[in-house]
Amino acid sequence: MVSKKSDKQTYPVQLVQPDGRRVLDREHAALVADTDGARLRQLYEDLVVTRRIDVEATALQRQGQLGLWPPLYGQEAAQVGSAHALHPDDYAFCSYRETAVAYCRGVPPEQLTALWRGVAHHCWDPNQVNMTNANIVVGSQGLHATGYAYAAHLDGADIATIAYFGDGATSEGDIAEALGFAASWSAPVVFFCQNNQWAISEPVAVQSTVPLVRRADGYGIPGVQVDGNDVLAVLAVTRRAVERARTGGGPTFIEALTYRMGPHTTADDPTRYRTAADTEYWEHRDPIERIRLLLDREGLLDPEFAQRVADTADDIARRLRTATVEMPDPDPASMFDHVYATDHPLMAEQAQQFSAHLAEGAQP
């Protein structure tokens, strides 16, 4: 647990304090020197909108419109800040909670819920936004990102690949193997660990007795720990890592310290394993409030702007709700589609048997 005594010294890289004051860190501030008023406002808007999406989806689950939802509430800055460091042709490999990353990559809000409603195993076309769909086997995507990054390097493409995963996933062998492969190949990949302190009910101390960022040391990979609730700091360190990847510098490991304010998924009950005091502590470090205070301090938060952002968020939430509720159940016969990319006699046989079964008027 971090100390409550000093906000300023809590995190290794921080550019904005919880009360909205800037931190004097010339090295990292220089990485986001282009973040003028308009860009700050855009970051703020994305934070607000993605929280609104998350709240709406959580409500949709509670109302029976989604089977499950993994809330990102509290982690908006880690996701928005890192996603803003990426170019459109960079490629993001995600876990399953990266709703804000997907939104910032350009996934229309209407597409964010299909998997959780159970009408498909995916939400968007990965090729359209250079971002994979949800991957629920945690850690495996670290290897995929490493392979993709290495292939991009072979292509001569100056892009970066980023792998998002959580603190729990760092215990998986696949993350260890990914760090080993990435280091051995000097692959242009950024490992972005959102340490939200909890893997369902297990505190991060169950995964590791040392800060997760130190795992990079043994592989000879530079590691950086950042205040994950500080969108500017996350943007800064991710930009540096992405630039390093793009210019042949190899992999970087980022540990973004954040907090999952809600449950692991809507099927989880965090009151069984954590205290209200713990959550309250992090409420005071809210990533959106922090940038709101910064905007206010710097005279960028006029009522008109605040209202516009609120209206945008509500409008997107409405689109999400309407699209979700209207998603039709898939055609039963489509169950046999896309098991294979090429013709397969067993699929043809079973699809035909199933169609005949339905044609006889069978009801599930």
Place this chain on the structure above:
Amino acid sequence: MITTFAAALNTGLRRAMDDDTKVVLLGEDIGKLGGVFRVTDTLQKDFGDNRVIDTPLAESGIVGTAFGMALRGYRPVVEIQFDGFVYPAFDQIVSQVAKIHYRTGGKVTAPLTIRIPFGGGIGAVEHHSESPEVYFAHTAGLRVVAPSTPADAYSMIRQAISLDDPVVFFEPKRRYWDKADVDFEGEPDLPLHKARVCTHGTDATVLAYGGTVATALAAAKIAAEEGHSLEVIDLRSLSPIDVDTIAESVDKTGRLVIVHEAPVFAGLGAEIAARVTERCFYQLEAPVLRVGGYDIPYPPAKLEKHHLPDPDRILAAVDRCLAA
């Protein structure tokens, strides 16, 4: 050209790499050493270490990174050094590689070939003689094949690499040094998913794949001397299975013996027996019989000759069929 099974595979890989610069090889010791069975011999010298990639010693890592490369348009061919080493990669193969096309609604393919030397008969130590094929045959999204001859090794590896679906490619390691004539210029004579009728016969059908095809053919030869005409089929594709070719043969002979060296319990033979029973119920003159490995971990090398199906055990099964 007379060549060994291993050399035929090597030529197949070389041709695939010549034809398509996106074909890359990944595995342990496949570079300078050329693989422990020399299947990738000289390929790194000729194509460079960006296309024949010696990886860290981690099977999940090999398959997982190859999968990532496939997502960027490459066609990786992965070598798992031995059958018993594939289990750490099992999650990547069944959860990721096999399901990505389905999970993305057809938007993403994973054209990976996963080569696995499999089976016994070479006197190896533990974990080096296993037959894990049915784990993969049970998984939707994967194709599973096993050539039994140098000619098929050459044509099937090329077909597997060019296929847009992931293929688990089992190589019967005791056949690596078998020699035969291979036409390196011709086109494959069979699609990848078709079985081959190796010898025609009328009294019973013997179905085998991989390392046991040669054993079945030896049994058929002995049977012929004893006046029994056996039809031997090489299954070649373990998923999907070519039920048509098998059923056609059983309709003719009325009897089927399935041979594989994997343990019999819940093995591929059980699936084939069930399907043949459905298709050929009125043509069968006897129950479908299975000859396979015992349901034990692979035994020590000095005992493997008792574990592996041999012509005697195959002929005993044929006799039981014929007596029915």
